[in-house]
Amino acid sequence: MRGQVGVMFEVTTEPLDARRAESAVTHARAGAICTFTGIVRDTSRGRTVTHLEYEAFDEMATTQMRKIADEIADRWPEARVAMAHRTGRLEIGEASVVVSVSAPHRAEAIAACKWGIDRLKESVPIWKKEHAADGTYWIEGDEAVKASS
Amino acid sequence: MAVAIHARFFARLREQAGTDSETVHVPQRSTVGDVYAALRGAHPALESNLDAVRPAINQEFSSWDTVVSEGDEVAFIPPVSGGANTVPGVPANSRRRL
Numbered sequence: 124m125r126g127q128v129g130v131m132f133e134v135t136t137e138p139l140d141a142r143r144a145e146s147a148v149t150h151a152r153a154g155a156i157c158t159f160t161g162i163v164r165d166t167s168r169g170r171t172v173t174h175l176e177y178e179a180f181d182e183m184a185t186t187q188m189r190k191i192a193d194e195i196a197d198r199w200p201e202a203r204v205a206m207a208h209r210t211g212r213l214e215i216g217e218a219s220v221v222v223s224v225s226a227p228h229r230a231e232a233i234a235a236c237k238w239g240i241d242r243l244k245e246s247v248p249i250w251k252k253e254h255a256a257d258g259t260y261w262i263e264g265d266e267a268v269k270a271s272s
Numbered sequence: 273m274a275v276a277i278h279a280r281f282f283a284r285l286r287e288q289a290g291t292d293s294e295t296v297h298v299p300q301r302s303t304v305g306d307v308y309a310a311l312r313g314a315h316p317a318l319e320s321n322l323d324a325v326r327p328a329i330n331q332e333f334s335s336w337d338t339v340v341s342e343g344d345e346v347a348f349i350p351p352v353s354g355g356a357n358t359v360p361g362v363p364a365n366s367r368r369r370l
Binding site: 244 | 280282283284286287288324328331333347349350351352
């Protein structure tokens with residue numbers, strides 16, 4: 124049962140499609156789908172952001188996504204989960220991450236989706252470099268650290 | 273006898289090291305912390321605060337005290353973009369400064 128919960132894990136340089144993630148988790152007993160989409164915004168900590176670059180440890184990132192799906196399976200055995208994260212250069216307004224969860228009812232779908240994105244942000248090795256008006260910064264948790272390039 | 277470790281660097285640590293990977297030789301029974309210390313010898317710009325680095329052996333987060341084996345891939349990972357710098361399953365007392 125645990126193995127059926129995670130249905131799609133991707134780290135890709137291609138634009139993300141939330142509908143494709145939703146299609147992957149759709150099934151006959153799923154009465155609810157909750158999808159979180161993270162979007163590149165134009166400001167961060169008071170700075171104007173021109174664009175972002177995401178870097179991943181690809182193999183470990185998908186391994187960690189599978190572990191998060193296992194955590195969801197332990198808590199919401201009827202859920203199905205799809206996760207995708209984009210890497211490379213992203214422009215303002217583009218989607219950087221999609222987590223889509225289906226479940227029989229909305230409460231589980233919403234709770235499991237929140238679990239999925241929160242844990243992804245904590246444990247999946249993907250880094251964000253912000254290109255701002257005054258330079259470039261690696262975003263590490265709550266900190267922005269000036270990048271060398 | 274030495275063991276060969278495949279070290280990988282990501283994001284800010286990759287920029288500090290000036291490379292994304294290299295092979296390093298360390299004595300048998302060396303820990304992940306020993307591997308990082310050897311790498312810092314070769315790349316002094318590498319982060320000195322171990323609280324700002326997480327090691328992973330063969331794609332699993334590890335503690336600094338874990339002993340490495342021949343052929344291990346040891347990745348050095350800065351905090352990820354959205355998270356608090358905490359790793360479930362890795363006790364805080366396994367973190368230390370060089």
